[in-house]
Amino acid sequence: xxxxxxxxxxxxxxxxxxxxxxxxxxxxxxxxxxxxxxxxxxxxxxxxxxxxxxxxxxxxxxxxxxxxxxxxxxxxxxxxxxxxxxxxxxxxxxxxxxxxxxxxxxxxxxxxxxxxxxxxxxxxxxxxxxxxxxxxxxxxxxxxxxxxxxxxxxxxxxxxxxxx
Numbered sequence: 481x482x483x484x485x486x487x488x489x490x491x492x493x494x495x496x497x498x499x500x501x502x503x504x505x506x507x508x509x510x511x512x513x514x515x516x517x518x519x520x521x522x523x524x525x526x527x528x529x530x531x532x533x534x535x536x537x538x539x540x541x542x543x544x545x546x547x548x549x550x551x552x553x554x555x556x557x558x559x560x561x562x563x564x565x566x567x568x569x570x571x572x573x574x575x576x577x578x579x580x581x582x583x584x585x586x587x588x589x590x591x592x593x594x595x596x597x598x599x600x601x602x603x604x605x606x607x608x609x610x611x612x613x614x615x616x617x618x619x620x621x622x623x624x625x626x627x628x629x630x631x632x633x634x635x636x637x638x639x640x641x642x643x644x
C-alpha cells in the first residue's frame with residue numbers, strides 16, 4: 481500500500497498514513513506502550529518491541545501508522561489488524577485489535593484516517609468485514625467507529641477465558 485498524504489489546516493506538517501515495515505516498529509513502540517498503559521498495563525517497551533516485531537516478521541499482523549512531515553519516526557498513531565476467518569461465510573475477516581493516537585495528535589482526524597486505511601486494506605484483501613471491540617467507557621472511540629458505519633452487535637455475547 482502506498483503512503484497517502486493530506487495537509488491538515490490546523491497544523492503545518494502533512495500527515496501520512498503508511499503500512500509499517502519492520503524498520504518502522506521501533507518508532508511505533510512508544511505509542512504501543514502508551515496504548516497498553518491506557519488499558520491499565522505496566523510500561524514495558526522492550527516487551528512491546530518484541531510483541532510488535534514477531535507478528536510483523538511472520539506476516540501475522542498488519543500495522544498502519546500515521547506520521548508527520550517527512551519523518552516516519554514522528555509517529556502520531558497506529559492501528560493493528562489480525563487475520564481471522566468466518567466459518568459460516570467461509571471468508572476472511574480482519575480483527576482491528578488496536579487503535580491509538582498520541583494525545584498531541586488527537587482531533588486532527590488521525591484515527592479516522594487510520595480506520596480508513598484498515599477498511600481499504602480489508603477490501604483489497606477480499607475480507608468479508610472488519611471487527612473490533614472497545615471498552616464500554618471509551619465513548620470517544622465508540623463515536624468514531626459509529627461515525628464510520630460500524631454497528632454495535634447486540635446479537636452475540638462476547639466471552640473470553642483467561643488461560644494464564
